[in-house]
Amino acid sequence: MSLSTDVIRLVLGMLIGIILPRIPLLFFTRFLNMEQELPPHPDPVPIGIPLVQRLLLMRRIHVMCWITATLPLALGLWILQNSPEPFAFGMVAGASWFAISRIVPEDIEQGFGILPLSLIKSVNNLREPENDCCEQATLFWEVRSIRCKQCRFIALETPRPDLGRMRSDGRFKGSLRVLLMDGRPIFPPSDSSVVSEGPELLSKVTEEE
Numbered sequence: 595m596s597l598s599t600d601v602i603r604l605v606l607g608m609l610i611g612i613i614l615p616r617i618p619l620l621f622f623t624r625f626l627n628m629e630q631e632l633p634p635h636p637d638p639v640p641i642g643i644p645l646v647q648r649l650l651l652m653r654r655i656h657v658m659c660w661i662t663a664t665l666p667l668a669l670g671l672w673i674l675q676n677s678p679e680p681f682a683f684g685m686v687a688g689a690s691w692f693a694i695s696r697i698v699p700e701d702i703e704q705g706f707g708i709l710p711l712s713l714i715k716s717v718n719n720l721r722e723p724e725n726d727c728c729e730q731a732t733l734f735w736e737v738r739s740i741r742c743k744q745c746r747f748i749a750l751e752t753p754r755p756d757l758g759r760m761r762s763d764g765r766f767k768g769s770l771r772v773l774l775m776d777g778r779p780i781f782p783p784s785d786s787s788v789v790s791e792g793p794e795l796l797s798k799v800t801e802e803e
């Protein structure tokens with residue numbers, strides 16, 4: 595077998611190992627027509643019970659991804675036991691990358707996982723905040739933070755993660771973006787990156803996101 599066919603098989607295996615674990619994230623809410631409760635993407639989402647429910651559901655979907663990740667991993671390892679097949683090696687590498695990207699936390703204080711329970715709790719607490727920022731306080735989760743629609747007060751400076759809504763940038767482009775970002779917010783937490791220092795550069799992305 596020539597080297598180029600081996601490379602193609604390796605890459606194909608890797609793609610399957612990368613995409614397969616994320617299938618629930620890509621399709622679960624988006625293709626089950628669960629759009630009624632939340633405003634359409636990319637509109638800000640009001641802080642309320644539907645949002646908290648959606649966050650808990652997204653957390654469960656992220657757990658589901660671990661189950662679908664075992665498929666390429668187990669299959670790849672099983673094939674590798676019998677023969678050194680590049681396709682199987684690719685699948686194992688892709689699925690392992692998925693596992694590493696989830697296990698290593700971006701910010702240890704934020705907790706593990708893409709949607710840590712601590713974040714969902716903070717959002718839930720904002721449904722009935724202790725101090726209202728203004729008379730007609732209405733909190734919305736915008737792309738970069740949770741803010742009051744009336745007075746623009748920032749209640750929680752956390753960028754919005756993927757909420758499983760049908761994306762406005764189309765099925766293909768939207769899926770590709772979810773695949774690359776793993777459902778994480780497109781922006782890093784405000785003080786952790788150089789990117790946050792150049793908001794002007796990213797303002798175009800904000801509009802799209």
Ligand SMILES: [Zn+2]
Nearest residue numbers: 727728742745
């Ligand atoms: Zn306000």
